[in-house]
Amino acid sequence: MPQMFRRGRFWIQLGVVVALMAFGGLLINNITVNLIRTGLGLDFGWLWRPAGFALAETALPYAPTDSYAWALVIGWMNSLKVILVGLLLATMLGVAAGAARSSRNRLLRSLSGGYVALIRQVPLLLQLLFWYFVAFLGLPDTPVGGLIHVSNQGIRLLGLNLSVEFCSVLTGLVVFTGASIAEIVRGGINAVSRGQWEAFRSLGLSEGLGLRRIVLPQALPAILPALTSQYLNLAKNSTLAIAVGYADLYAVSDTTITQTGRAIEGFLLLLLSFLLLNLVISGGMALMNRAVLGRLQRSR
Amino acid sequence: MTIAIRATDLVKSYSPGLNALDGVSLEVTTGEVLVVMGPSGSGKSTLIRTFNGLETLDSGSLDVLGVRLDAAHEERQVRAIRERVGMVFQQFNLFPHLSILDNISLAPIKVQKRAKAAAEQLAIELLDQMGIREQAHKYPAQLSGGQQQRVAIARALALDPEVMLFDEPTSALDPERVKEVLDAMRQLAKGGMTMVVVTHELGFAREVADRVMFMDQGRVIETSDPQSFFSNAKEERSRRFLSQMM
């Protein structure tokens, strides 16, 4: 805004500060009264008491006699498990589906379009429940080759035991986020000029090669920022795991708070955890953004 | 003979050592058409933008229509000036989401508190003067550059200003469109409007200006009547500039 006014601003600023302070004061007053009344407050001692509840899925050894803190750590690991694998698979699915929209094969194009149109118009929670109750719990007992065994109690894959809960959360997240990523990839590819396609085709390069080596790299700068927010969405959406009984960070926090009643501390811990997760994902993507842009600059 | 604008020793800098305006003084009499010329970076745009408060001054004094605008001027004073000083920009800056009629009648209704019907009537009359009455209900995106600029002039005139400022009004237009805008400005001058025009259009300056002012690097190099300026400029820099333009 042009610096046309000066003294008026000071009074406006003062007025706003006073109003905010008054409102804030009212809230703080209410909170303190209520906190004293209900006995809540800021005290983290309870973290070291025994949790008293069992967890179905544990990456590291855990027993109900372990502390709440340890239970939360296990929850963290369960979240990371599903988020990291989810990000990888969702990206693969999304890129494939997004690229398929530029395919010469009309069927492939419509399939991809139909997939996106269907998945994005149905709530994620509903999809998760579908995968859990209908798909994975309804699996018949079938061994597929020596290494894979599928049943309604999970999937045994190369020695790993993947629970029904993990599989449904993973599949739901991957399918849902994949659709959003597909749209982003499609937009990015569309932003690359037609001339590039004509150029590699006239050089005799196959569609697949041209897409991978020529078009996608140039679509990346347009894709990366939106991709970052989709990754963050996947991380946040993983908390819906509570609906199917997967013991992720949020689910464990929920149980902990219900048992100990320490809502405020629990909220702060959860807030910190997600801020950290947010930082890590955004930071990683920012580095990648810089690397990609750097390579593009140098090639000019 | 009243003085519409009196500027004394105006100084403005954007960064230390670089003065956009370096001690500019001038006087504009009522009814006069002053054309300001100079190479880019000479400070001519900055100068006329101080006349309606779009740019602030670091030092110096400026009297516009009797109102003092200096380094510490108040916002309310500036707004009062703007009803009496109209401005036309290089990029037209019409409001794309409003019809032509609404573009012109907005300020009369909201700032001068005129009745809607009266404001719209005024808008139609101004469009008539500009020769584009039939565009009243269209939107800016549907008009050519020359038409949009004429709407911009009408929009500024709707407030019935005493001074009109033009900041390179034809620089963004296709060559075929320039004439229609210059003609409108010519009409305005003939009607006795006080005008300060920053432009490269030498023909317009020669025919319409009462005085031509040449600026370079934030300073006024030379001011004279168009005849003398174009045929026999006093300063070396002015002559060099003119030879590049012609």
Add this chain to the structure above:
Amino acid sequence: MNRWLDRWLTLMLLALLGWAGWSCLHWLWHGADWTVVVTNLPLYAVGSYPDAERWRPLLCIVAVVVLIVITLLGPRHGGWRRSLPLLWSAMAPLGIWLLAGGLGLSPVGTQSWGGFSLTLLLTAGSGLLALPLGVLLALGRRSDLPVLRGGSTAYIELMRAIPLIAVLFFGQLLIPLFLPPGVEINRVLRAVVAFALFAAAYIAEDVRGGLQAIPPTQREAAAVLGLSPWQSLQLVVLPQAFRVALPSLTNQAVGLLQNTSLMAILGLVELLGISRSLLANPAFIGRYLEVYIWLAAVYWLACTAMALLARHLEIQLDPVRSAR
């Protein structure tokens, strides 16, 4: 060589799709037991609203559907078309009045609201609260005043980092702490407030993007005409910013509708919630597939309708197109 692979791939996919499609249709017609859907339609629509007053939420739903049909399929021109925005804005207070009662209708507590009517109300209520809050936050974030700027930025960034379920859950627990002791608000209201606080942060970012897209020359042009900063914001900047931000905002609206399903985890009986309680009923145990397909169809229709309305709105607000 590529052509041959292409054709073979297409044939395989077609065969696969054909088989899948056929088995689905066959199951839908013969294998599925649709009683869980058919006999409970009133529940899906209005939850356990008292029988005698059922017509009220039903009327609400019907009114919205009729309005959608008129807006999308009705004649393009005509003076009555101008009353459409008014009708749409009247929908929210009308809906609340019909459901809550008072002023001539017998009051019905929020614990009896449910089903699709609750879904609609949650979406509309949260949206209407979140929109002005989001605009204020966006303006605050772009403000020159450090207090406003810092506060808005902190709020927006925090809210966008936390998952919605956490905000809803803690909303239920923590909102009562902010109220003077003795004042209680019901679960539905707490959910709406928490949801609105969450959505406002996302709306703020969309509006901020719109504001950023408006060149400063527009503000200058408004200023030289003598418009005050507030007038310039209201008449020139915000209208244009909204048009730019419209696609993102309508996306948020669709997300709002879909996210009402999360309230089921908190125990509210909107569309998804009521389905879960139905599935717990011994009479309908195990009928997951039918119920979820039915729900998917309802949500899909609702979201598609919103998307169509959004596109309609975009066209209407594009000044050049609507002038024709």
